[in-house]
Amino acid sequence: MRHWPPAASLSLRLKTNTLPFIARKAITSLVLPLLVVATVTATWLFSASDERRISIYSTVANYSLPVVERDGHDYVGLLELLEPLGSVSATTLGTRWRLRYNDVEAEFSAGENRARVHAGNVHLAANFLLENGRGLVPLASLGSLLPPILGGPVSLHEASRRLFIGSVAVHFTAQVGGSNPQSLVMNFTAPVNPTIATEPGKLQMVFTHEPLVAPGSPSLTFQSDVIPSANYEEENGAAQITVAGRTPLFASFSNNGKTITISPAPQPGRTANLQAAGQPGAQPAAPAPAQAAPVSLAPPVQANAAQPTAAIASPTQSSYFAVLDASHGGAERGAALTDELAEKDVTLAYARRIRLELGALGLNALVLRDGDNTITLDQRASQANAAHAAIYVAVHATSDGRGVRLYTALLPSSAPNNGPFLDWSTAQSAFLPRSQAAVASVQAELQKQQLPVLVMAAPLRPLNNIVGPAIAVEVAPPASGVADINSFNYQQLVARSVASGLIAARTQIEVPR
Numbered sequence: 001m002r003h004w005p006p007a008a009s010l011s012l013r014l015k016t017n018t019l020p021f022i023a024r025k026a027i028t029s030l031v032l033p034l035l036v037v038a039t040v041t042a043t044w045l046f047s048a049s050d051e052r053r054i055s056i057y058s059t060v061a062n063y064s065l066p067v068v069e070r071d072g073h074d075y076v077g078l079l080e081l082l083e084p085l086g087s088v089s090a091t092t093l094g095t096r097w098r099l100r101y102n103d104v105e106a107e108f109s110a111g112e113n114r115a116r117v118h119a120g121n122v123h124l125a126a127n128f129l130l131e132n133g134r135g136l137v138p139l140a141s142l143g144s145l146l147p148p149i150l151g152g153p154v155s156l157h158e159a160s161r162r163l164f165i166g167s168v169a170v171h172f173t174a175q176v177g178g179s180n181p182q183s184l185v186m187n188f189t190a191p192v193n194p195t196i197a198t199e200p201g202k203l204q205m206v207f208t209h210e211p212l213v214a215p216g217s218p219s220l221t222f223q224s225d226v227i228p229s230a231n232y233e234e235e236n237g238a239a240q241i242t243v244a245g246r247t248p249l250f251a252s253f254s255n256n257g258k259t260i261t262i263s264p265a266p267q268p269g270r271t272a273n274l275q276a277a278g279q280p281g282a283q284p285a286a287p288a289p290a291q292a293a294p295v296s297l298a299p300p301v302q303a304n305a306a307q308p309t310a311a312i313a314s315p316t317q318s319s320y321f322a323v324l325d326a327s328h329g330g331a332e333r334g335a336a337l338t339d340e341l342a343e344k345d346v347t348l349a350y351a352r353r354i355r356l357e358l359g360a361l362g363l364n365a366l367v368l369r370d371g372d373n374t375i376t377l378d379q380r381a382s383q384a385n386a387a388h389a390a391i392y393v394a395v396h397a398t399s400d401g402r403g404v405r406l407y408t409a410l411l412p413s414s415a416p417n418n419g420p421f422l423d424w425s426t427a428q429s430a431f432l433p434r435s436q437a438a439v440a441s442v443q444a445e446l447q448k449q450q451l452p453v454l455v456m457a458a459p460l461r462p463l464n465n466i467v468g469p470a471i472a473v474e475v476a477p478p479a480s481g482v483a484d485i486n487s488f489n490y491q492q493l494v495a496r497s498v499a500s501g502l503i504a505a506r507t508q509i510e511v512p513r
Helices: 021-037 078-085 139-150 343-360 377-387 429-448 488-504
Strands: 053-057 062-066 068-070 073-077 088-093 096-101 104-109 114-117 120-123 129-131 134-138 154-157 162-165 172-177 180-188 195-199 202-207 219-221 229-235 238-244 249-254 259-264 309-311 322-326 365-367 391-397 404-409 421-423 453-458 470-475
Touching: 062 073, 062 078, 073 078, 073 139, 078 088, 078 096, 078 134, 078 139, 104 139, 114 139, 120 139, 134 139, 139 154, 139 162, 195 249, 195 377, 202 249, 322 343, 322 377, 343 365, 343 391, 343 470, 343 488, 391 488, 404 429, 429 453, 429 470, 429 488, 470 488
Parallel strands: 053 162, 322 365, 322 391, 391 470, 404 453
Antiparallel strands: 053 062, 068 073, 073 134, 088 096, 096 104, 104 114, 114 120, 129 134, 154 162, 172 180, 180 259, 195 202, 202 238, 219 229, 229 238, 249 259, 309 421, 404 470
16 A cells, blocks of 8 residues: 655755756656645555455546445445545534535434435445444445435446546547558547556556446457457456457557557567557557566556556566667657757657667667657656566756766655555666666766766656666767757767667676566
8 A cells, every 4th residue: 555755754855956957857747746646635546456445536536445344245434435525524423423525414323224415315225334433334325325415426336346426437439440450449538548468368458547437348349360359347446458369469559648559569670660550649659578567557647646556577588678768759848959959859869879879789679759749757667667678768858068967766765565566656676776787887988988977866757667777868968069969970979879888788787577
């Protein structure tokens, strides 16, 4: 179980005005979400699969709560359920429990199977329970108890313990074909970002945060030799879509998270450009590993969502030596290096150049963003983890200073790990020594070229979330000025040094995970 620390306990032992641009950005992006999340009373808690939970979806907040069993019935705390939705309070008078939600009053009596809401009675599926001042109501009664309290429609999926408040359901369609007859295109009515797991014969997407509902039929069949079917099911507060495939599959995101394209995974030796065919602006996802390997593709951090977890990668033969991640992209331009030059364009140029330099030395590399499209930080980490490459390299650019800055992760205090799943915010912790070895090797190669190099640690996402060696390279202008930061000669000098440094450290970073 994971809890955010109080805002007052947050501390970064760095002075932001003394750090380069990338570190200042990292600290701002880290602290502000934490300060927001610390004010939320109910959060998503990623839990062990045997912990029984109910998921609540509303226009105000999406969250989950534990379910307890009493006398053969499932119960949930009513006060905890209502807290994220509005102003609520409760008082205990002997065996009676009175609740006030906004302007609505309700009264319950311990051991009785009815409640009084407004001037009417609501029948409960089992007796109301009062435990140490906490009011427990049977989960099966939420569909009839909540509408008069909330003043609106409520839909309860009792078997899967999912509660929908108002018109929040996300629907989807799925069809094979279009511009790529071997791909399954799934369109959703709202942005989604599920947890992805692959194993031989199928790809599974688990929707924990999204109020996804079933299509007309939970079992879908397609006229395809590659992807014959897909199945929808719900369990323990989550929805899951399982796509059957006769070849390894991978998922790519586009249309601002409203479209997921399932396609055959590229085979080793093929191009590293993984954009889905026919999907302009598609966000590439890494190829599916041969072994089952859950990979979190959680949505961006929100005020009502806890951090996802990162699966520990099992040893596997990777198609790629390096994952190169060009920062920013799409509407996110990054820093304005000059009036005409945006950071997103420079980072992509350098990522591609490093790929060419590694390729010339016989090593394959994947460029996560090989076009002008937007990828969230969590998507970047999840796709990089799924690739099982020897090292992850984030590429940034700045107009401040001269030379190159190299970064490893600066990790926050760790939350408990959950079996094979690492705490998302500190997944990098076990790999820091190998990340530092890679940085030292790249530093040495850059110094051979008389390039100024600064090495430091920074709370820079998604470095924290990478399950394997991970570094960031921030390119500053050469001595001739910022106008030459994207020149061919400077690109080649930096890219060749980075590639040579990674190869020199290969024996230290390619330890099986």
